[in-house]
Amino acid sequence: MASAAATAMAAPPTRAEALSLLRSLLRTASKFNDYNVREYIKRRSLDAFRENKSLSDPSSLASAFSDGKAQLEVAKRQAVVYSLYAPKVKSIMEIKKL
Amino acid sequence: MVMARNLIRRLPILYQNHHHRLFSSATAAVAPSPTPPVRNDDEEIVEMKGVRVSGRPLYMDMQATTPVDPRVLDAMLPFYLSRFGNPHSRTHLYGWESEAAVETARAQVASLIGANPKEIFFTSGATECNNISVKGVMRFYRDKKRHVVTTQTEHKCVLDSCRHLQQEGFEVTYLPVKSDGLVDLDQLAAAIRPDTGLVSVMAVNNEIGVVQPMEEIGRICREKGIPFHTDAAQALGKIPIDVEKMGIALMSLSGHKIYGPKGVGALYLRRRPRVRVEPQMSGGGQERGIRSGTVPTPLVVGMGAACEIAAKEMEYDTRRVTSLQERLLNGIRSRLDEVVVNGSMEHRYPGNLNVSFAYVEGESLLMGLKEVAVSSGSACTSASLEPSYVLRALGVDEDMAHTSIRFGIGRFTTEAEIDRAIELTVQQVEKLRNMSPLYEMAKAGINLKSIQWAQH
Numbered sequence: 363m364a365s366a367a368a369t370a371m372a373a374p375p376t377r378a379e380a381l382s383l384l385r386s387l388l389r390t391a392s393k394f395n396d397y398n399v400r401e402y403i404k405r406r407s408l409d410a411f412r413e414n415k416s417l418s419d420p421s422s423l424a425s426a427f428s429d430g431k432a433q434l435e436v437a438k439r440q441a442v443v444y445s446l447y448a449p450k451v452k453s454i455m456e457i458k459k460l
Numbered sequence: 461m462v463m464a465r466n467l468i469r470r471l472p473i474l475y476q477n478h479h480h481r482l483f484s485s486a487t488a489a490v491a492p493s494p495t496p497p498v499r500n501d502d503e504e505i506v507e508m509k510g511v512r513v514s515g516r517p518l519y520m521d522m523q524a525t526t527p528v529d530p531r532v533l534d535a536m537l538p539f540y541l542s543r544f545g546n547p548h549s550r551t552h553l554y555g556w557e558s559e560a561a562v563e564t565a566r567a568q569v570a571s572l573i574g575a576n577p578k579e580i581f582f583t584s585g586a587t588e589c590n591n592i593s594v595k596g597v598m599r600f601y602r603d604k605k606r607h608v609v610t611t612q613t614e615h616k617c618v619l620d621s622c623r624h625l626q627q628e629g630f631e632v633t634y635l636p637v638k639s640d641g642l643v644d645l646d647q648l649a650a651a652i653r654p655d656t657g658l659v660s661v662m663a664v665n666n667e668i669g670v671v672q673p674m675e676e677i678g679r680i681c682r683e684k685g686i687p688f689h690t691d692a693a694q695a696l697g698k699i700p701i702d703v704e705k706m707g708i709a710l711m712s713l714s715g716h717k718i719y720g721p722k723g724v725g726a727l728y729l730r731r732r733p734r735v736r737v738e739p740q741m742s743g744g745g746q747e748r749g750i751r752s753g754t755v756p757t758p759l760v761v762g763m764g765a766a767c768e769i770a771a772k773e774m775e776y777d778t779r780r781v782t783s784l785q786e787r788l789l790n791g792i793r794s795r796l797d798e799v800v801v802n803g804s805m806e807h808r809y810p811g812n813l814n815v816s817f818a819y820v821e822g823e824s825l826l827m828g829l830k831e832v833a834v835s836s837g838s839a840c841t842s843a844s845l846e847p848s849y850v851l852r853a854l855g856v857d858e859d860m861a862h863t864s865i866r867f868g869i870g871r872f873t874t875e876a877e878i879d880r881a882i883e884l885t886v887q888q889v890e891k892l893r894n895m896s897p898l899y900e901m902a903k904a905g906i907n908l909k910s911i912q913w914a915q916h
Contacts, residue, residue, distance in 0.1 A: 398519070398872035399530055405874075409776070433531075440530040443537070451506050454515035454831050455876060 374423040383430050384411050390434060393441040397453040403437055517833040518877045522717075522868030523666045523694060523812055524835060528762070529719035529871070535765035536721065539758035547755050548746060558757045565764025569726050572767040573692075573711065574702040578731065581747045582760050585725040586693035587617040588740070589712030592727055592751070593689045594621035596737030597658050597710065598630055605657025608632045611643050612853040613670075614662055615691055622660075639855045640804035641670035649680050658710075659688050663695035667850040667866060668803035669812025671699060678707025687735050693717050693725070697770025698778070698809050703728060709735045715759065719871060720766030724759035727751070777871050778810070784869045784878050785810040791882035796889055802851055802864060813867040816856065819899035820892045822863040828888040829865075832881050836864050 375383070384407060391403035407430075414426045505512050519527070539561065545554025547562045563577070570577040583589050598608060608622055612634045622632045633651045637643050643661060652659070659681050664671050674690065681688035687709035692701060697718040703711065711728035715721055729735055729750065743752025770777075793799055798818035817825065822836050836848075847861035856864075867881065893899040902908060 398527065398874070401874045402872045406776075436531055436534045440534055443533065444530070449516060452515050453518065454513065455518055455874075455880065457515040 374420040375427040380411070380427065383427065383434065384408075386434055387430070387437065390437045390441055394444055395448045395452075396444055397455050399440075399444065511827075511830050513830055515831075517831050518880060519833045520867050520869065520873065520877070520881055521833050521835050522870035522873075523669075523866060524868070525716045525722065526719045526870055527872060528721055529766060529769060531769055532720050532762045532765045536758045536762040539761055543757075545757070547757055548744070561757055561761050562755055565760045565767075568764035568768045569713065572697065572701070572771050573713075573728060574704055575728055576731065579728055581727045581729060581750045582755050582763075583725045583727055583751050584723060585716075586615075586691060586712040586714035587725075588751075589714075589725050589727040590615065590617045590691055591621050592737055592740050593710045593712060594618060594658065594660060595625060596740055597687060597689070597735065598625055599628075599738040600736045601657050602630075605655055606630050607653050607656040608658050608660065609635065609648065609651045609656055610660040611635045611637055611662075613637050613641065613665055613667075613850045614660065615666060615693075618660055618662070618691060637853050640807070641665060641668050641802075641850075641854055642804060642807060643672055643677070645673065645676055645680065648677065649684075652680075652684050652686060656684075656686050659686050660690070661688075662691040662693075663701070664692070664699065664809045664812070665803070665850065666694050666812075667848055668814045668854070669694075669809045670803040671695070671807045671809055673807070674701075674706040674708070678705075681709075682707045687730075694809065694812070697767065697774060698811065700774070703730070709733075710737075715763040715766060718763075718766045718770050721759050721762040724756060724763045726763065773871065781869050781871075781873075782810040784873055784875070785813055787875065788813060788867060788869070788878050788882060789815075791879065792885060795882075795886045800860060802854060802856060811869045813869070814851075814864055815867070816860040816864045817889050818860065818863070819896050819902060820863050820889055822865070824892060825863065825865065825888055828891070829884055832884055834868070834881075835866055 387407040388404055391400050391407070394400040394403065410426075410430070414423075417423050417426060505514055506516070539558070543554070543557055543561070545552070545556075545558040547555060547558040549555025549558070562582070566577045566580045566582070570580050583592065594608065598605065606629070608625060608630060610618060610622055610632065619634075622634075626632055635643055635647055635651060648659070648661075659677070661672050661677055663674055678688050688707055689710040689712075690706075690708055691712045693712060693714035694717055695701060696713050701708075701711075708728070709730040713726040713728065715724040715726075727750070729737065737750065739750055739752065741752045746752050746755060789801070792815070796817065800816045800818070802814040802816060826834070826836055847858055848864070851861040851864060852858075865885070869878070898908060901911075
């Protein structure tokens with residue numbers, strides 16, 4: 363959870379950059395083998411982008427974007443850690459249909 | 461063991477020592493190991509304690525503990541890898557960076573509750589904090605203050621600490637609660653005496669999820685000049701806590717209830733007006749003499765990160781958990797009747813739903829719900845067969861108390877899990893009710909309480 367010291371100088375993201383960040387977050391989420399964490403990252407990323415859609419002020423846009431990038435770094439690292447210690451048995455939510 | 465001893469007695473005396481040693485090694489306990497996963501067609505099955513499940517159950521027991529948030533784990537790992545120093549080492553980089561991390565974490569915890577970092581002391585968990593608060597405060601002021609006021613629904617560690625104090629000669633008033641789980645403020649004010657040294661009321665109950673009127677209790681205690689202690693283990697990061705607005709003097713916080721690691725907690729101790737405690741851990745005087753022992757840097761960093769995340773996510777999580785709770789309750793109520801929610805619905809943390817299903821036996825319901833990880837009552841009392849003392853304090857009938865299930869909803873719970881939990885619960889309850897003669901009689905309109913049961 364690095365507090366972004368770089369936000370003071372960052373330029374606001376272009377639409378393409380923001381969409382690319384969202385896609386990376388969703389792609390990284392799918393790498394998690396833990397059902398709950400995977401669903402959380404997908405849902406939280408989409409909801410966060412939806413909430414911030416209406417932002418117009420450049421500095422708050424820049425800080426939201428760099429916050430998102432920091433979260434992406436955390437997610438990438440943790441995807442590796444979780445895969446190293448994946449339990450042999452998957453969650454029941456992934457196995458059985460009712 | 462007894463048989464071995466009998467055999468030894470029959471042996472000639474010369475051989476007794478030698479054979480005693482042989483027999484004693486044979487009685488060493490063998491720890492049972494869980495059966496490894498068995499491949500059955502294409503399914504991997506886990507078997508433990510005679511129960512077989514085809515996958516890891518969906519987790520709905522958030523009040524017992526919560527999974528560690530990946531962001532918290534990310535913050536903790538460096539301190540298990542290269543930054544492993546002791547924060548009390550003053551002479552080298554390892555100590556300095558470890559101390560800096562602990563102080564950052566202290567500030568993160570403080571900012572979540574509106575306190576000053578100097579008022580936060582790290583401990584091994586909320587149980588230790590409760591011990592320090594209850595026993596430490598009373599023992600410090602033992603010459604002038606001899607009375608404690610608490611409630612009947614407190615966590616076992618608070619009740620046990622009070623019992624300990626009673627053995628030392630202090631007096632304790634255990635206030636009853638109303639049938640919705642809330643404490644009666646007039647009774648509380650009336651119970652306070654000139655020699656009362658502490659009022660302890662937990663913020664959010666771990667079994668029923670009821671939120672006590674913290675600001676009102678804080679006001680009463682402030683007026684009477686009595687320190688107000690609260691066990692906020694279940695409340696931290698879930699309801700907004702402000703130690704100034706709520707007039708709190710001591711607060712117990714737990715790491716593993718807010719998606720942080722297990723084994724760490726924090727005690728909030730007010731500085732103005734100063735609350736003094738007698739330390740329960742003697743040693744090198746760490747944490748300003750309040751709690752000696754090396755501060756576990758990785759755990760503390762984890763708790764700090766968890767608090768920071770909770771501050772950011774509280775609004776989003778609360779909205780989501782509230783809607784999931786509605787979904788769960790409506791889903792169950794739309795298909796089952798005679799479902800009773802234990803505790804007030806208005807003054808409740810939405811992530812804790814404790815329901816009783818009439819005419820269903822609790823143990824069999826839990827055994828049938830092996831694909832959902834839930835609990836009945838609290839983990840602390842589930843070892844004994846007696847019904848939960850919290851539900852008894854609410855005035856719940858014994859048969860309803862036995863059949864209570866506590867659903868815990870958290871940050872990582874999905875809608876699909878809620879729907880699956882509804883389906884499994886409804887199926888199991890219907891199955892048990894179809895087998896239950898009591899349910900048949902109740903449906904036929906017979907008042908069960910009026911029955912004279914024959915003795916054979």
